[in-house]
Amino acid sequence: MSEDGTLFDAEFMERIEYLKLMATRMLPSRHRGEHRARKRGTGIELADYRPYVDGDDTRDVDWKAFLRLDKLVLRVFDEEADLPVYLFVDQSASMRFGDPPKFDYARKMAGALSYIALMNHDLISIAWYGPRIGEWMPPKRGRNQIYRAFRFLDAGETGGGTSLNQCFRAFFGSRRKRGLAVVLSDLMDPEDLLAAFDHCRYQKHDLVVVQILTPDEQDPRLPDEALLTDVEDGSERRVRVTPRLLARYREALEAHRREVKDYCSRYGFGFALASTGVPFEEAVLDIFKQDRFIR
Amino acid sequence: MGFAAAPLAILIGVLLTGAVVLVLYWVRPEPQPITVPSNLIWRRVLDERRRREDFWRWLISLLVALLASLAVVLALSEPAPAGAGAGGRVVLVLDTSPTMAAAAGGGTTRWDRAADHARGILESAGPGTEFLILDTAGQRGGRSFDDRRAGLEAVAALGPVFDAEHALPDLADLLDSEAATEVVLIGDGVRIPEVPDGVRAISVFEPVDNAGITAFDVRPLPTDPGRFEAFVEVVRHTASPDASVLVLQIDGAAGASVRRTLRVEPGVPRGETVPLAGFVSGPVRAVIAGAGADGLAADDVAHAYVPSRNRLRVLLTGEESPYWEAALRLDPRVSLTRAPEGADPFADFDPGAFDLVVIEGDPPPEAPPRPVLIAGSGSADWLPPRLGGTTEAAVTLPMRSGREPHPALSGVDFGDALAREVDAFDPAAEADPGRGGWRILAGDARLGLLAAREQPLRVLAFAFPLARSNLALQPDFPVFLSRALSWLTDVEVRRSGLGAVRVTIAEGGVFDAEGREVPSRRIGSDLSFQADLPSLYYVAGGGREVVVAASLLDRAASDLNRSAWAGEPSAAAPPGSPPVATLWPILALFALVLLVVEWVAFHRHVTV
Missing domain, CATH: 3.40.50 (Rossmann fold)
Incomplete structure (x- = not known):
């Protein structure tokens, strides 16, 4: 955080400008400012052909092809649409751990993603979540909304537990325009994460899950005898720390990560693991590499 | 396998070992509280571990503890392998x-x-x-x-x-x-x-061949009591019929030394007299060497002590006695002081300025603080009890046969000495240690004519006045007087064999020839110590010093x-390496190793 207390200072702006440049180079064939939805619709860009069936709009029949082939062939267009990007930032107590704290790391990533999206004329909506959906910034479009997004992110605070399932049920329970949901969290959620993702999937939203962990979480350094207290629920576990136990912890953490990642792969969602030990822009680029955020 | 230990010991072993195991399990460090972002992953790990590994950990730990307990119990039971024999x-x-x-x-x-x-x-x-x-x-x-x-x-x-x-x-x-x-x-x-x-x-x-010293004594020359000679007897026991050549060396104080080469026939003791002309008063040691194989070192060395030849300051008191004065003046060592008759000598003279007090006639009521040679008939508490009355008796020596002569009478024959006005000592006093440790030197079983004691100061007492006998006219009287003066005033030397030595002396200590203190203990009025090596031992205490010359000097011991x-x-x-002696320590060590390994594994989390 900068000296004036804001996460989004001049240095941050320089770094997301770099990100923007990198994103442009990574996706040279894409049209800036335009995103094609998966939905085939009434756009002007031809996407494909398919046989005509009853009920299709006869305006889309390719009559030249009919003359050549003596068959009714329908032209299919990509539907041009604004891409709403829903950023869900975990504000539970566990996010305050790490150096830098996972929460700051998540906010910076959210800021960077917001900037990139707004620069691409996308709709941006940011929501805090913990045990339930907290304050949220309604969808905004336009480059001039970036500072509003920064102020929103800068004002966030940590505390309480986590329940992404409850949050998604509440958030996507209302009708939302289909878009891209980005979850920035450590995913230390005692409830069923996959059930939460199912809400997103059933509503046909795209999803990118970013798991943010500290190096200490990935490779704990603990004394021989430790009494571990969960900062969110206050539960205590006494452990005798051995190399074997630590290895088993790492295996369990990896299994937890793999469970989420496999789910995402199975349903075509994106997943990225971000460590607070590496600069946040590398994590953002990792998200870009998944060819989902910028199309 | 059998067990030497009682069932109670086995039970105690089981209980002790069980207690040790329990204590080791209970002694665990307090955990350090750590706040973590989430216990989600830890819960999964620990729940899984409890289900599988805790059981195995518990089982292994129990087996190790049982094995250690069994080893301890077996060690305590002193197991013996089968066939080691039945009890008897x-x-x-x-x-x-x-x-x-x-x-x-x-x-x-x-x-x-x-x-x-x-x-x-x-x-x-x-x-x-x-x-x-x-x-x-x-x-x-x-x-x-x-x-x-x-x-x-x-x-x-x-x-x-x-x-x-x-x-x-x-x-x-x-x-x-x-x-x-x-x-x-x-x-x-x-x-x-x-x-x-x-x-x-x-x-x-x-x-085994052996050469040894079987006798060693330092004695004054009969012709000159102020000069000494050493008598040494050596023996060589060997299977060879040929005579052996031994080197005898006698070392004294101030570097004096004499060396003799002796030819010794096998099994035949060879006596050798060696004049100690250049020897001063002090310890003297005889050593034999050069005999080839030697089976016993303890008889190769013998110790003795050369008496003092200093001037003796003698105070003569009591009745007029020309005999005493004449005889004492004949001894070149004596510096004589005559106290006037009737005077109180112990008031007019400082007894501490004299080496010896000679009294003729009635004894003073209190014992003089110096060694005393007294000839008289009066009674005193510090003298042996008398029979009462006076009689006439021949002064016969020795009183009893088969006994080592007193140093004052060694080589002395009183011939036809006769005494009148004898107020004889009670010979029974000799048998009663409570009467002062007196030894009757002359007389017979009924009449004690001459008595001597060592403690607390040496006293030689005649039961009659010298003037009432012809003792002083006997040819050997000067020899007796010289020997008596030497015994009364010299350093007290005791000859002793090896082993336990008891010296009647007040509180004091024992030191060897090197000045190191020798452990001693008090037994009644005696100081007892162990003379394990041939040496001179100095026993000092109560203003008195006794030199103990400890040597083996035993013909039978030298004949190996x-x-x-x-x-x-x-x-x-x-x-x-008998099996029983080594089995229980091995088992005990095995148990200890198991316990230590288990404890370390448990607390260092090697197996947890």
Whole structure:
């Protein structure tokens, strides 16, 4: 955080400008400012052909092809649409751990993603979540909304537990325009994460899950005898720390990560693991590499 | 496998081990509180571990603890391998005579080999076997059988004894009543040649050549009591019929030394008189060497003490006695002071300025604070009790035969000395230590004419005035007087054999020739110490000093080859590493290692 207390200072702006440049180079064939939805619709860009069936709009029949082939062939267009990007930032107590704290790391990533999206004329909506959906910034479009997004992110605070399932049920329970949901969290959620993702999937939203962990979480350094207290629920576990136990912890953490990642792969969602030990822009680029955020 | 330990000991072992295991499990460090972002992953890990590994960890830990407990219990039970023999009662009689200190080859002694045999029997016996350890010096006189450990301790406490009469202990009760299943005598057959029926003898005898000093004495020349000579007797025992050449060296104080080469026939003692002309007063030591193999070091050295030749300051008091004055003035060492008759000599003269007080006539009521030579008939508490009345008697010497002559009377013959006005001492005083430790030197069983005592100061007392006898006219009287003066005023020297020495002396200490203090203990009015090596020992206390010249000087001890078992082969060395002796420490160590490994593994989380 900068000296004036804001996460989004001049240095941050320089770094997301770099990100923007990198994103442009990574996706040279894409049209800036335009995103094609998966939905085939009434756009002007031809996407494909398919046989005509009853009920299709006869305006889309390719009559030249009919003359050549003596068959009714329908032209299919990509539907041009604004891409709403829903950023869900975990504000539970566990996010305050790490150096830098996972929460700051998540906010910076959210800021960077917001900037990139707004620069691409996308709709941006940011929501805090913990045990339930907290304050949220309604969808905004336009480059001039970036500072509003920064102020929103800068004002966030940590505390309480986590329940992404409850949050998604509440958030996507209302009708939302289909878009891209980005979850920035450590995913230390005692409830069923996959059930939460199912809400997103059933509503046909795209999803990118970013798991943010500290190096200490990935490779704990603990004394021989430790009494571990969960900062969110206050539960205590006494452990005798051995190399074997630590290895088993790492295996369990990896299994937890793999469970989420496999789910995402199975349903075509994106997943990225971000460590607070590496600069946040590398994590953002990792998200870009998944060819989902910028199309 | 059998067990020597009682069931109670086994039970105690189980309880102790169980307690140790429990304590080790309870002693755990307090956990350090750590706040973590989430216990989600830890819960999964720990829940999984509890289900599978905790069980195995618990099972392994229990097995290790049980194994350690079993090892401890087995160690405490002193297990013996099968076939080690049934329990019984074994009597071991160990020959502790001086010849057992003889060399037996390989840097050991006959005693070392005997002790090894004894330990071998103890350690190879079956579980439950009881032992009775006896010795020929009577150091262990009990008749109670004990376990192996006590037997080993008893053997370790024994060794050759030089100052005791050695004899086979009475084994009749053990043999007749069959209280013992086996009686074993281990020795060299020199002092204890007879082996009773029913006793198994183990011989550790090996012939060995030996040369030794069997007599050593420093004595004044008969012609000049102020000069001394040493008498040394050496002997050489060897299988060779040829004479041996021994080098005798006598060393005295201030670097004085005399060296003689002696030709000694085998087994024949050879006496040698050596004038000590250049020797000053002080310790003197005789050493023999050059005899080839020597089986016993203790008899190669002997010690004595050359008496003082300083001037003697003598105070003569009492009745006028021309005899005393004339005789004393004849001795060139004497510086005589005559107290006037009737005067109180102890008021007019400082007794501390004199070395000796000579009194003619009635004794003073209190003993003078210096050694006293008195001739008179009066009674005093510090003199021996008298029979009462006066009589006439011949002064006969010695009073009793078969007794070492008193130093004052050595070589003295009073001839036809006759005394009148004899108020004789009671000879019974000699037998009563409470009367002052007097020794009657002249007279007969009814009349004590001359008495002497050592404590607290030396006193030589005639039962009659010298003027009332012709004793002073006897040819040997000057010799007697010279010897008496020497005995009364010289450093008190005692000759002693090796072993326990008792000296009647007040509170004090014992020091060897190097000035090191020798452990001593008080027994009644005596100070007792152990003279294990030939040397001079200085016993000092209460303003008195006694020099003890400790030497072996024993013809029988020097004759190492006079064994009744000489024709029998020496017993082979006992087998090494008996199983019982090494099994329990191994088991105990095994248990300890298991406990330590378990404790470390548990607390260092190697297996957790």
